Amino acid sequence: MFDTEKMHHAYCIEGKKEAVLPELLNMLEKKLKFATTGNPDFHLEEFQSLGIDESRVIKAMSQYMSFSGTKKIFVIAASFINKEAQNSLLKIFEEPTEGCHFFLILPTSQILLPTLRSRMEVVRMMKGEAEDGRRYAAGSAEEFVRADIPERLRMAGRVAEIEDKRAVIDFIADMEACLRGRMDSKSSDVSKKAEAIAEVLKMKRYLFDRGASAKMILEYLALVV
Template identity: 35%
Template sequence: MNLSLLIKPESLHHAYGINGGGEETLPELISFVEDSLGISTHGNSDVWIRSYETLGIDESKFLKGFSTIKPVFEKKIMIVSFKFITNEAQNSLLKLLEEPSVSTHLFLIFPSLDILLPTLASRLFVISDNQKTSEVISIKEFLYSTMENRIKFLNQIIEGKNKSEAINFLNQLEEYFYKKTNFSNIGSSDAFVLEEIMKSRDYLKDRSPSVKLILEHIAGIVPSI
């Protein structure tokens, strides 16, 4: 991802969301801030950089407080990388973005827009790296399988407690049912499955969800084809 082509220093937005950003994105963004914006990130009280597995309410409150402090120099830069973010943290960030400071610029790096609330995502200038998340399993193969084989299919996600891949799997499953469902005459079974998929995806966005219990539940309630 060439950030220098995607972010214009002369017209810097107050909040960027780098969608699909991986481990290599953070150092690239730091280099962009130093080289293109001319802001040193080392020992600079106007710059705050952190990486989290899960961004929670305490971290979001700190960001909000940091943004209100007058910069020593011209700009304040906040760079936050995370794999997941709680709904409480997102609501706190939303308040920060509703009344942005002219001198403060926030950069959020996350694996997928699916983990963000639509209200928060709409406040960000979103940049995508176009690198699609790899499909972990074939949805049709999963649906054809017995319960035992379904769990085997999901073991890679379960054993790694990989919430990002779990959400990706649920998105694929939801897409399959949306394509096959006639919503003008939707059956109670399909309606139930779609509702459970949406609930499960929300549960995965909590701070410490049980990936195993959530995916095993889905494996048990989704009908075979």
């Protein structure tokens, strides 16, 4: 997963928590010889949405020296992190406490602010059907934009069926990039494309709402891009 001899102070591991967490804990135990049970220097936190209050607690805990005098490790699994929490974490990663390492498990690093992501080493974990699904989604965004509405709706259904939510997030991000690439100041429909990009950005935010339906979001985009 990463070089245990030259550990970075912060990692973003993209993948499903259920798949990533056991492998990460096993790696810490077996390769790093770092106990993940009964160890005051190990912290595991899980959130649906990580907010500013939780990030402040994490920041405070990270500033204390480790009990062992060697390493302190934080594993944080979340589906989403709001902007305020990310800015709080950014301050930790800009001036990390010596011997303190963070492992952030997220569905995709694209939900991170560029400033925060640039201070982390991104690791992708995809296996089997999830990897196949993501490859399909990654190669379909431009085709989706070019297609007529019935074909877009068919494609929306197929992408929405991919269990890895990261694939849907990346598909929408690729759609945005495709639309931006088609922007031409001399084009007569530049304002229409700008409106489509605005809708994509709005739907990308909605995707992280609790109970959000990827299928409904993609079907809406099929009608407006």
